[in-house]
Amino acid sequence: MTTAQHVLSAEDLQRFAGTVAEPPRVARYGVSEAMIRNWAEALDDRNPVYVDEAAARETGRTGIIAPPAMVSTWVMSGYRRWRDVQRARAEGVVEATPYAELLSLLDQAGYTSVVATQMEQDYERELTMGTQVSCHITIDSIAGPKKTGLGEGFFLVLGKRYVDAEQNTIATEKFTLLRFRPKEDS
């Protein structure tokens, strides 16, 4: 609890609104059957176009496609990177990106917890095997502090544009998350 609980206003955070959050996230591998199958099994999704080449062709597609909701999965940074980020956060090391700086300010003020509240995705096209996905992320808006059922917090809206290796748009997304200070007695 170092300098925690100092008061943060929306004005303190507005300089981050409209900025590029961080460098583009680049997929660690192309869109692949194995990752899709793991997802389809986890969700018990029996749609054959995700796992069966012939069934996918029968629907007029060129082959297996990825479930649209997996679009964010392809640019996740992976377990090792997640560990590194957690360690840096615990040590108070802040990466020099607007998004990392914003989250650090929120952390320092006690807004350490996060839940996603809204997501809109527009799918420009379906993802086929081998596609190399990248994602451009902007910080669109910051609102708060607001009282919520979980505790007081700030709503962040991120804009995401997923592109292929030629920078053609695959999907666009508006993602709203709440960074909140957990209630003392929940």
Place this chain on the structure above:
Amino acid sequence: MSSNGFTPGEPLPVLDVPIDRAFIVAGAIASQDFEDVHHDPDAAINRGTPDIFISINTTNGVVGRYVTDWAGPAARLRSVSLRLGMPLHPGDVLHLTGETVAADDAGTTVKVTGSHARGIHVTATVNLTRQEAAA
């Protein structure tokens, strides 16, 4: 029936999805989401929730699955807009209902509601079309 095969007002079959820890963790890891609130009950409690809860990407996947289970493999999702309400915890049963609210040549719009005993977990609007045969 509209020309793309869907009828406005048509209800989707109800789907009940029992939620347990394995389901929540499997969805999170399949989507490479290692946030502790999706796998670590102690961490979730420390962060102000009673237990681990399902990730928004897993919810998105369940909504997509619900719609394509009904619409069939030729369906192509064009957009989804979802709003989360009450979190989905182990022991909950996610009760999914839906209906088509618009259907024309441009596409079909489906409203989906996912609820459990404590309230509404998700409301979603999904737009889809039929995959055209390869030109």
